[in-house]
């Protein structure tokens with residue numbers, strides 16, 4: 184039935200309606216002008232109504248007659264329309280109607296898109312109603328602001344939902360309008376703020392870089408401007424004269440105007456061309472973002488849940504327990520000891536930390552600081568306490584600090600530092616909550632800024648706990664898509680718990696079974712592979728014209744980088760080496776060279792190293808390593824020499840152990856009580872993460888072929904992926920050797936596609952890796968491919 188209906192009805196509809204809508208150019212001119220004039224007339228009538236409406240009230244209700252005397256600027260009809268639209272209609276919002284009629288005239292006159300005009304009318308009517316209700320909301324009776332309609336709708340709504348309800352309804356109306364009309368979303372609002380912040384930062388840094396060049400440019404531009412101002416009149420009026428003359432001498436106003444017009448035209452053409460080019464690339468990225476939203480690296484594990492705080496333990500002994508008596512006692516002892524050596528004190532102040540209390544002393548005038556520094560051991564003896572450290576003077580304060588351990592030290596729980604506002608709200612790229620400072624403040628540092636960390640401490644002083652604190656911090660803050668760990672653990676016990684999160688957070692070599700590296704040869708391969716990853720990333724950054732990984736990832740998220748060119752979202756990679764001494768003793772230069780290379784170059788591309796050692800001797804922490812690890816943590820060490828090796832100053836030998844540590848990032852040395860995270864807590868966290876949906880595999884690092892393993896890749900035919908042949912067909916057909924092509928055509932994850940490309944390379948079907956370019960395909964067609972594969976067997 185329905186079919187019959189459409190069949191019979193369509194033709195007559197077309198026949199009747201089409202001609203009636205087609206206006207000739209002349210009709211358009213007349214009709215369009217009529218609407219424009221009506222719009223203007225109505226607008227005048229409305230404006231006038233606000234001044235003359237009251238005076239005209241008497242004649243508004245009478246039948247129009249030629250003798251009636253109206254005040255309205257456009258007479259009786261004006262008064263009548265004003266009354267109808269403003270007083271009895273929508274109030275001041277009625278002006279929108281005159282605007283819409285005017286706009287309709289323009290659309291008809293210029294034959295513009297009618298669908299757009301309909302849209303304007305639709306939204307215009309809605310805004311009129313909304314505005315009239317809004318104005319009516321604030322008025323107690325019908326008036327010329329909100330009109331009768333606004334007032335009545337308000338009264339009606341308020342009877343049912345009250346004043347608050349109406350105001351919320353108005354707000355909802357506004358939000359709906361913005362959301363639908365301008366496609367405003369919550370994300371777009373936040374991204375505006377974020378990108379504005381980023382732009383500002385970029386501009387500031389660009390400004391710094393370009394400070395000299397623009398000055399030159401401006402000068403030359405100014406010089407050109409001056410030159411041309413003199414040259415134009417000369418060319419037109421006195422072509423033979425070479426010398427420049429001021430414009431006013433010649434005053435060829437007409438010629439000059441003509442000249443300017445010509446120049447403008449030429450300029451316009453140029454500018455248009457540039458704009459077109461720009462808008463094409465911008466539009467593509469903008470359009471992609473508009474259609475698909477910003478690229479979300481977390482999408483593959485969109486449902487991933489960060490570990491909750493409850494997995495971390497609360498400790499009873501948290502909170503500072505030092506009492507007044509202990510404070511007084513220590514103060515008296517310090518004053519007494521110093522007095523014994525004839526050092527007078529002007530004032531003394533105590534700051535209580537979780538493990539130590541800092542007594543800040545202002546000595547009397549004329550006391551030499553070195554004298555107090557030399558008395559370090561004597562003061563320690565008289566206070567009969569381990570772990571006294573004297574800081575003379577405290578940098579930037581001009582006082583002398585004496586750190587005295589508390590009798591009952593408190594545990595700084597990992598929970599308390601993770602829960603701290605400082606950590607939770609930190610905008611750092613790789614935030615690490617290390618513990619609490621002497622003034623009991625949570626100490627959060629950015630690994631990305633360090634950019635590498637050296638950790639040393641004698642056995643049993645808290646190194647492993649420290650490493651766990653670093654890893655836990657990152658697990659609480661970073662999505663699996665954003666950071667990957669490479670864990671090297673020669674002791675084979677400390678980091679094994681992290682095996683459970685292999686497919687979420689760990690990176691490994693393609694051929695290795697375990698992600699956690701315990702054997703030394705594998706460490707060498709991994710470090711070299713990381714160097715290749717570093718080179719690849721530099722190539723990607725170079726092609727994307729980005730200076731660092733953060734910029735690159737923002738660009739990638741904004742869809743300005745094409746994945747077909749090899750671009751991809753780059754996670755940070757954190758390499759953790761527990762027991763570096765072991766490694767350097769057995770592998771020496773083979774380890775030192777790639778570590779030093781990574782440490783020197785990897786900061787911009789998001790590879791960060793954390794190296795821990797029990798033995799901070801100079802043959803382990805060599806000059807080249809030290810030079811590239813400005814950020815260092817020292818737990819308690821056994822000698823002053825060890826302290827100097829790690830920190831370039833003594834002090835670490837005077838720590839009290841159990842997570843008491845010194846942190847330096849170049850200048851100041853800060854005493855921090857490391858946050859305590861126990862093995863069961865780490866286990867709970869890794870269990871929690873490990874039980875969630877994961878990537879198909881760990882993050883695969885590039886293949887590294889060690890010197891001993893002969894030439895080229897050597898992948899056994901029987902080990903090939905099931906999709907090997909399909910992949911070969913795709914690659915040969917497209918004559919393009921890229922992993923992303925395989926990802927798209929065979930619907931694979933990146934890792935598997937990468938492995939297939941490696942296998943295709945080993946089989947001689949594609950050429951070697953060439954940075955961001957697609958690999959060369961070595962087989963020309965499918966027949967050649969068949970032959971090639973047959974010959975292999």
Ligand SMILES: Nc1ncnc2c1ncn2[C@@H]1O[C@H](COP(=O)(O)OP(=O)(O)OP(=O)(O)O)[C@@H](O)[C@H]1O
Nearest residue numbers: 641642643644645646647648649841842857858859
């Ligand atoms: N931040 C801390 N707060 C409280 N106690 C701690 C802290 N760090 C370490 N400890 C205590 O010290 C002990 C040893 O710590 P940890 O295992 O980290 O030492 P280590 O330096 O790694 O030793 P090794 O080098 O022998 O592995 C822990 O079991 C714990 O009791």
